[in-house]
Amino acid sequence: MSDAHAAGETTERNLVETINETLAAEMRTDDSVRLLGYDIGPIGGVYRTTDGLIDEFGDERVIDTPLSENGVLGTAVGMAMRGERVVPEIQFMGFFYPAFGQFMYTLVKMHERSGGNVDVPLTVRMVCGGGVKSSEYHSESTESYLVHTPGVRVVYPSGPREAKGLLAASIRHDDPVVFMEHKKLYRTHREPVPDEEYTLPLDEARVAREGEDVTVVSWGAMVREAEQAADAVDADVEILDLRTLSPLDIETVLDSVKKTGRCVVFHEARRTLGLGAELTAVVNEYAFDRLLAPVQRATGYDVHFPGNQIEGEYLPDAQRAKYAIEAVMGYEF
Amino acid sequence: MALWSEERPSEDFYRVLAPDGTLVGDPPDLDDDELRELYWTMKLTRAFEDKALRMQRSGEVSIISRCRGEEATPLGAAAALSPGDWCFPLYRQRSGLVYWGVPLDRQLANLMGAEPETIDEHLPLDDATEPPVNFSPGYVPLGANLPNTVGSALTDKLNDRDTVSLTFVGDGSTSQGDFHDALNFAGVFEVPAVFICQNNQWAISVPAHRQTASETFAEKSDAYGVPNERVDGNDIFAVYEKATEAVERARNGEGPTFIECVTYRIVEHNTADEPSVYRDEEQREYWLERDPIDRYEAYLLAEGVLTDDDIDAMEDEITEEVASAVATARDVPESAPHRMFDNHLRGESWNESHQRAELQRELDGKNPFVDWTGEGFE
Numbered sequence: 101m102s103d104a105h106a107a108g109e110t111t112e113r114n115l116v117e118t119i120n121e122t123l124a125a126e127m128r129t130d131d132s133v134r135l136l137g138y139d140i141g142p143i144g145g146v147y148r149t150t151d152g153l154i155d156e157f158g159d160e161r162v163i164d165t166p167l168s169e170n171g172v173l174g175t176a177v178g179m180a181m182r183g184e185r186v187v188p189e190i191q192f193m194g195f196f197y198p199a200f201g202q203f204m205y206t207l208v209k210m211h212e213r214s215g216g217n218v219d220v221p222l223t224v225r226m227v228c229g230g231g232v233k234s235s236e237y238h239s240e241s242t243e244s245y246l247v248h249t250p251g252v253r254v255v256y257p258s259g260p261r262e263a264k265g266l267l268a269a270s271i272r273h274d275d276p277v278v279f280m281e282h283k284k285l286y287r288t289h290r291e292p293v294p295d296e297e298y299t300l301p302l303d304e305a306r307v308a309r310e311g312e313d314v315t316v317v318s319w320g321a322m323v324r325e326a327e328q329a330a331d332a333v334d335a336d337v338e339i340l341d342l343r344t345l346s347p348l349d350i351e352t353v354l355d356s357v358k359k360t361g362r363c364v365v366f367h368e369a370r371r372t373l374g375l376g377a378e379l380t381a382v383v384n385e386y387a388f389d390r391l392l393a394p395v396q397r398a399t400g401y402d403v404h405f406p407g408n409q410i411e412g413e414y415l416p417d418a419q420r421a422k423y424a425i426e427a428v429m430g431y432e433f
Numbered sequence: 434m435a436l437w438s439e440e441r442p443s444e445d446f447y448r449v450l451a452p453d454g455t456l457v458g459d460p461p462d463l464d465d466d467e468l469r470e471l472y473w474t475m476k477l478t479r480a481f482e483d484k485a486l487r488m489q490r491s492g493e494v495s496i497i498s499r500c501r502g503e504e505a506t507p508l509g510a511a512a513a514l515s516p517g518d519w520c521f522p523l524y525r526q527r528s529g530l531v532y533w534g535v536p537l538d539r540q541l542a543n544l545m546g547a548e549p550e551t552i553d554e555h556l557p558l559d560d561a562t563e564p565p566v567n568f569s570p571g572y573v574p575l576g577a578n579l580p581n582t583v584g585s586a587l588t589d590k591l592n593d594r595d596t597v598s599l600t601f602v603g604d605g606s607t608s609q610g611d612f613h614d615a616l617n618f619a620g621v622f623e624v625p626a627v628f629i630c631q632n633n634q635w636a637i638s639v640p641a642h643r644q645t646a647s648e649t650f651a652e653k654s655d656a657y658g659v660p661n662e663r664v665d666g667n668d669i670f671a672v673y674e675k676a677t678e679a680v681e682r683a684r685n686g687e688g689p690t691f692i693e694c695v696t697y698r699i700v701e702h703n704t705a706d707e708p709s710v711y712r713d714e715e716q717r718e719y720w721l722e723r724d725p726i727d728r729y730e731a732y733l734l735a736e737g738v739l740t741d742d743d744i745d746a747m748e749d750e751i752t753e754e755v756a757s758a759v760a761t762a763r764d765v766p767e768s769a770p771h772r773m774f775d776n777h778l779r780g781e782s783w784n785e786s787h788q789r790a791e792l793q794r795e796l797d798g799k800n801p802f803v804d805w806t807g808e809g810f811e
Contacts, residue, residue, distance in 0.1 A: 134591070160591050166621055171580055171614035178584020178598075181569065182519075184591075186584075201611060205577035214570045215549025216776035250777045275778050303782060347782030354807045386807030 110292035115285045118260040118293055119149045119225075122267045123187065125297060127157050130185060133271060135162045136176050137189030137225075146191060147227065147286050169199035173224065177206045180222040185271055193228040193280075194237025200245075207276050208251035222277070223270040229282035229321055229368060231415055233408040240405065241320075241369040246278050247346045247378075253302050254346040256280040258323035260293045262343060265300030273302060280345075282321040289324065305349035307356070311338035314362035314425055317353060317379055319345060322366050328418035333425045345375060350382055357383050361392035362431075364424040368416055371399040393431035398424035446663040446695055449670035452723045454731025461674050465738050470532075471512065471669055472733055473747060475504040475726045478528040480751045481537055484759060485544050489704045493763075494544045502667070502699035503633055504528040505725035507601065509672025510629045510692070513680045514599055516565035519585050521578040521600040524571050525631065533564040537758035538765075548768040550775050555765045576602065576609030579628070583615050586624035586689070597683045599627040599676075605636025607653060608644050616691065620657035625683035627676065628654070628691045631666065633698035638711040654691035666694030667725040697723070770796060783807075 113121075127133045135150060141164040144151030154162040165172050169190055176188040190196045196203075210220050230239030246254045253275050257263035263281075270277040308323055313335040318326045319342040330337035338356050342349065357363045363383050365376035376397040383395050398420045406414045449458035463471075482499040489497055500507060503525065511520060511529030522529060530540065542552045549570075572578040582600035589596040602612055607630065619626050630650045634641045647653055651663040662679070664671040672694055679690035697720035701708055708717075733739040774789055781789075790810060791801035804810050 166617055168614050168617070170610060171583075171618045174577070174580020174611060174614060175584040175587060175618050178581035178586075179588045180584070181581060182585050182588040184588050198610070201574070201577065202580060205572070205574040206581055210570070212776045213549065214776075215553050217549075217553070218570065253778060273779075303780065347778060347784060350783040350807065382807075386805065388805065 109295045111295055112290045113260045113293040114287050114290045115257075115260050115263055115281065116147060116149050116287060118263050119267065119281065120151055120153070122264050123150065124153060124156065126185075126268060126271045127153070127161060130272075132183060133161070133185045133187060134179070135187050135189065136165055136172055136179075137163075137191065138165050138167050138172070139191065140164060140189055145189070147283060149225075149281070149286075150189070169195050170202050173199040173207060174202040176222050176224075177202060177210065177220055180220040180276070181210060181218055183219075183221075186222040187225060187271060188222065189225045189227070191227055192238050193226050193240040193242060196226065196240075203252075204249065208249050211275075212251055219274050220276045221274045223267070223273075224276075224278045225281060226278050227281050227283055229284055230405055230411055231284040231321070233411065236405070239411065241367070241400065243280060243345055244369060244374055247375060251276070252346065253277040253344060254280065255302055255344050256282075256319045257343065258308070258320055258341045259285060259289055260291055262300065262306070262341070264293055265298045266302070266343060268297065269299035269302050272299065275302075277302070280320060284321050300343070302344050303347050303349060304343065305352040306341045306343050307338065307352070308341040309337065309339040311336040311360065313337065313360055314364060314428055315340060315353075315356040315360045316364045316366050316421065316425065317342065318366040319343065320368065322368055322416060322421075325416065325418045326366055326421050329421035329425060332418065333422050333429075335425055335429050337425060348378070348382075350386075353379060353382065354386050357387045358390045361390055362428045363391070363395045364398055364421065364428060365395065366398045366416060366421050366424065368400055370402050371397055372402050374399050393428040396424045396428050444665070446665050446693075447671050447675060448665040448668050449674065450668045450728055450732055452667075452728050454728045454735060456732070458671070460670050461677070468733060468738050469743075471508060471673075472726075472729055472739065473751075474508055474528055474532045475669070475729070476747065477751050477754065478504050478508075478531045479726065481531070481540075481755050481758070482527060484755050485541060486704065488545075488759070494541075495546050496704050497544055498524050498703040499700050500525045500527050502720065502724055503631060503696045505669040505729070506629065506631045506666040506672055506694040506696050508532055509669050510599060510601070510627070510676040510694070511566070512673055513627075513676035514566050514597060515680075517567070518596055518680075519567045519569070519582075519598040521569045521582045521585070521598065522571050523575060523578060523601055523603070523606075524573060525603070525633075526571075526601050530564075530568060533566045533568070534562070535564050535568060536562055537755065538761040541758055541762035542765045545762060545765075546768075547765055548772040548775070550772050551765060551768040556761065575606035576611035576615075579611050579615030580618065582626055582628075583618045583622070583624055586619070586626035586683070587622050590622070590624055590686075595625075595684045597625050597627060597680050599629065599680070601629045601631050603636065604630065604632040604634060604641045604644055604650060605639065607650055616654055616657040616659055616689075619689040620654075620659045623688040625686070626689045627679040627683055628659075628689065629676065630691065630693040631696060632693055633666075633696050635698045635702070635708075635712070637702040637706060638708075640712075649693060651691065651693035659689050659691050661691040661693065663693045663695065666696030667723050667728070669725060669729050696725075699724075
């Protein structure tokens with residue numbers, strides 16, 4: 101089943117509970133699903149997303165490893181090459197960088213270099229994002245590094261309901277997937293999540309809100325900020341939740357912008373070569389004569405993620421999105 | 434310049450067959466056919482790579498890294514495996530691939546730059562030609578194969594299979610983080626893996642003593658709790674025996690082993706390299722006298738396993754086999770440009786579809802930048 105999951109019984113869930121329950125459900129139905137990472141065992145993950153899983157599935161399914169992201173990813177790729185649906189966890193995206201070697205050399209390349217003969221059906225859970233006043237390299241949003249690389253899907257849920265279907269689909273998919281989990285979403289938001297199992301497509305954006313005046317393209321934690329901005333602004337805002345950053349659902353973006361004639365890209369990542377650059381270029385290339393205003397990018401600044409006292413001023417929020425929406429609404433040729 | 438590129442114990446290693454072909458230890462328990470097959474494999478590998486080198490000079494092959502003078506190490510290691518086992522090679526292990534029957538024409542088509550899909554289409558593997566040992570695609574980024582090997586071995590351990598995963602690392606690539614990750618994970622999880630260090634003493638132009646301050650490469654695995662051996666890498670018996678012991682240990686659930694095989698890169702790193710710039714001919718000549726084929730041939734002749742006539746006949750067969758591989762590889766048509774898009778992600782994304790169309794327009798001599806709506810070109 102797909103998007104038609106709105107009917108039926110639901111339960112209020114936050115993202116941590118949803119991730120935990122979805123991992124457990126997939127592990128119950130497929131013995132080849134194994135979790136790999138450090139602190140995922142008895143402690144249940146530093147954010148408790150794997151809480152209790154080692155008790156149910158044992159230490160051969162929930163495998164605590166030495167402290168090396170590159171070792172985790174390289175081992176996971178080798179397991180995936182042999183048919184295991186491995187779910188390695190990168191505890192913080194800022195510590196992913198030592199694993200970039202295995203990411204570039206094997207994870208994204210093995211299927212292609214083998215002429216399609218070797219699959220790498222793993223799902224890397226990547227804990228990302230800022231706004232929880234943590235220490236350095238604990239707040240990264242560097243998804244552009246991933247999206248620039250062919251051969252991997254990059255999936256980014258905006259909340260528990262999306263996360264359930266997207267995570268199940270990612271684990272079951274034969275392509276390698278990086279599944280982004282914004283840590284600020286873990287416990288700040290609860291919503292009704294359907295009790296029944298479902299998957300969501302890994303290449304389709306979601307129209308989170310329909311509107312006629314301006315398109316806000318967003319993903320992850322920024323979708324809720326965009327919704328607040330839309331409530332506060334004097335315009336009929338359409339909000340796209342990309343859900344999958346690679347491959348991009350360009351059709352949905354173009355359809356929306358051609359309808360509204362205005363576009364704001366709204367992301368937490370730094371601006372330069374953030375995904376907003378790509379989206380702006382695509383809109384420019386294929387919807388130029390439908391635009392009523394230049395595309396604006398409401399993003400983070402081109403700096404290292406700042407310290408706790410001023411991270412709030414770095415992070416894009418509803419106010420920044422509102423300014424961008426108002427700017428493009430007020431633009432005159 | 435020293436005759437060894439390393440300042441460490443020279444011939445303090447396990448050896449069965451001296452450079453002159455005399456036995457200094459116990460030979461492995463192999464019958465005459467098996468002994469001849471090892472010889473044949475090294476000779477065929479060398480002839481094949483020399484042919485590929487000539488094809489590189491004439492422009493048919495873009496680049497090749499030969500294992501000339503090192504054939505005994507990958508061969509002795511790979512020959513220790515059994516059908517169903519896994520091997521994760523780099524690019525200088527061709528004798529191991531040849532031993533298990535990875536078809537020469539497919540190898541050559543790869544060297545000629547054919548896309549893997551093109552090779553599968555025109556030179557498909559079938560039940561008769563599928564190698565009984567599973568080979569991963571060869572890795573060019575050095576060291577990247579090592580953590581994958583650990584994952585492969587861990588999978589077999591977790592599934593209670595007695596399969597073994599074997600892999601190779603050069604002297605240079607022991608300096609990579611991947612090497613340390615892999616040996617560390619292998620030790621912690623006690624996986625059924627065998628790591629072969631093909632120490633040919635040169636990483637392009639950088640000598641082995643610039644890779645490490647350790648006395649030997651073998652001892653590096655001590656730190657990870659992985660037992661090790663150091664063998665004469667130009668002695669097919671020594672490599673085979675120690676690799677066989679390591680494979681048996683792995684298969685019996687006794688964990689990983691690290692084996693340093695001391696050899697020497699008597700040829701260029703690859704066809705873009707010129708060794709005379711950075712090393713003495715004297716050193717190379719020293720190692721030429723320790724050639725793995727020469728010493729093994731002397732042994733087989735002395736034992737009566739081979740005669741000069743046998744060798745002549747074999748060389749004729751080898752020439753034919755190489756010529757046949759060259760002919761079939763040359764028959765593989767150029768890869769279609771659209772192959773570059775194949776096997777990235779399943780399904781066809783908007784971008785893939787659009788870029789395929791753009792490429793087609795370029796191929797047709799049409800401007801690919803005239804889709805102003807994203808709805809296509811016509």
